[in-house]
Amino acid sequence: MKNKLILLAVIVFAIFIAGCEYDNYTAPTSFLSGNVVYNGKAVGVRSNGTQLELWQYTWDTKGKIARAKIAVYIAQDGSYSARLFDGDYKIVRLTGAPWSNPNTDTLAVTVSGNTTYDVPVTPFYTITGETFTYSGGVITSTCMVNKVGTVAITSLTLYIGITNIVDANNNAQSNVLAAAALTDLTTPKTNTVTLTNVSPTFLASRSYVYARLGVLSAGSSERYYSPWKKIMLQ
């Protein structure tokens, strides 16, 4: 027992010594958060799919400027957050997101304490007025699809999931409306999914599922998503 204690003391002491030089910074405390917005409304994206780049250009260690980006993934509801040191940062909107990439893709933001900053974007398409109804084993969605830019539409998909993370990669069932059904965007678009009871999800016998709409355009491989909705089946 004594030996172990001594050994422990030696190890702890060693860790203290070893930790002296590099670990004596306090952890960052400021919180940068916000939404990716279009017309004041958060833009829904795929979970773990779209990211913003953060660059800090005042951070300086031993005369070397840290140039590595801080990748900030956008949550599916369009929100993002990062725990940072106070300072000046640049936010870069990357291509590969469901919005057009502006020529001036870089935004400057100063983080001082907890800071909220909304990142404005221009999606290729948006979804508004979405409704989801359930009746007799069929989930029906209606929505308006709005064209913002000039690129062609590819598809509108209704996703059904068993958790509230619902998107192209996380869903149990889906139905795709192809571009041919989306030529006239002035009328609401209806999309239906007939729930099945196949292993492992057994959708039809659940008490609730989650539904979400996503619109894909030729401009990107990522979709613009509506907010998810919980649908009671029983």
Added chain:
Amino acid sequence: MKNILKFLIILIPLFFFSRCGDKLLDQPWSTTILLESQVWNDKAMITDLLANLYNRLPVHSQINSGETNYGCYDEGVNTGSQESSTDIANNNLTTYSYSRWTLWDYTYIRDLNQAIESIKKYSSKLTVKEKQQFSAELRFLRAYDYFEMVKRMGGVPIITTQLIYDFSGDPTYLRHARNTEEEVYDFIASELDAIKDSVGNISSGTPSKDRANKYSVLALKCRAMLYAGSIAKYNNLLATPITTPGKEVGLPAARSAGYYQASLNAAKEIINSGIYSLYNKNPNPGENFYEMIVKKAGNPEMIMTTDFLIPTRKHNWSYHEICRTMREDNLSSSAINPDLGLVEAFDYLDGTAGTLKGVGTGSNTAAGQTNWIFYDKPNDIFANKDARLYGTIVYPGTSFKGVDVEMQAGVYEWSASLNRYVRYESETFHSLYTDGKLLTGNGGPMRISQEVSNTGFYIKKFIDPATLSSARGVGTDIWWVRFRYGEILLNAAEAAFELGGANIPDALTYVNMVRQRAGFPANSLYTSTLTLAKLQSERRLELAYEDHRVWDLMRWRISHTVWNGSSATPSANQYALYPYRVIRPGHPNDGKYVFDRFLAPKFKAARFFQMGNYYSAISQSVLDNNPLIVKNPFH
């Protein structure tokens, strides 16, 4: 405290003892330094160096390295017995990382450049021809490496000399910007043209299979130009072509035909040489296709291979991948299992699509059993399929290395009260059911266990038929195929097809040669049935597990639709096919076999290839050190 002291007292003298007999350190330092002029005038030493350089060609998925990558696309599922990275082992790769294929191989390029320059400078005692041959071989490796880089990264800086720092305090003159993708492909073509006739390594009409020669140079050119042609064509057919303003990535559409023509010309030069032919020594087309890879003696198909003849160079492909039933080690086997999608891609020999018939859903309900066809033998479901299926994949009802694979997932027993069959499975090898007959076979498939098939199939390609070759202590020396005649024919067929017009008959001739070897009748494809999709499928089948699939899909620009990350897209998911024995005494179906198809139990996340994956990310340290380097799109 006392104990620690004792410990130290023992430990410290040990250090002294350990040094005592160390003759190496007692010897005086060697004062002999091999001078550059000695090294570069000694053919044996240059050949030694070449061996090292050949060995350093980039690898992605290869039988001796990167094997688990086969389980990351649509050739198979990882069963977790080999890979330690959890996402790959668990088939839970939700996306491909942008740096998954990153290659910035300038240490290798520098070593090649150094060798090329040194031969020019110091090799005074070699004949002109020898000097030419060595430098041509080095330039072949350099072109090969640039091709490996350009297919992953797009345009990279073309560096053809050593970059030597002058210690002036300002290294900025060593920075080079990226060349355009077009320039890199053109550089590869011109290099290969330049060395084609001086590279040698052909003794009395027989080209070496291990070292570069005229035909491996042509084969590399054929492949590289095909890639360039299809990227030039299909990148520009995307809704938004992937390019950068400086054209570091993206090829002009106008160059496409020229690249295809260059590929076709290179292929024709190999074909018309008459040196190579398709391996056709076994009258059984399935066995023949398997032997084509594993029989080395007098193999007329191989253009360039990497061999593993030295005992210390043997590899463990057989140990990792062999069918569980005939494994010879106490561990491993079945690390990658072919998926049903690949099996069904093999067409029937009458030309109909290869979808297997009479397969249930595996839901263990009456509805899931309505489609069943009751087969007399487990392999009847695979009857009359493309013989390459037999040569590539071990499937139920066959034998391999003289052993019956014994693959059966369980039994379906008739229940009169439920009015349907009820499923029983086991995770015990060679377990028996209550009727005394087989429940679950020695070869699985099993849903949970490791080191056994999870999909109902095993890989056969490249597996060594020799006894004990799947034991770790012995290993296998099956060669890795870099270029073979079958690929050249398919390259030629695709290039000719893309050029169209008067080239279509050539395309048909070449692709039908490959198909006929697979058991199809002569001229099985004709003008109206020859499509790009057909050629794409031919390549997938003929070249399965030869490190082509992922690159082929990328150059056709269809990776993002084939692997779109959706669980609803069959091509993005990996399926299993489980065989069951039917128990229904007194009924005609008793003792027959049925099959269920479902998502492979170990497969978690659909394959998801994003637009940003077409060109891999350049690492941050490269960008930091050289501000002239621009990033690839989406990164």
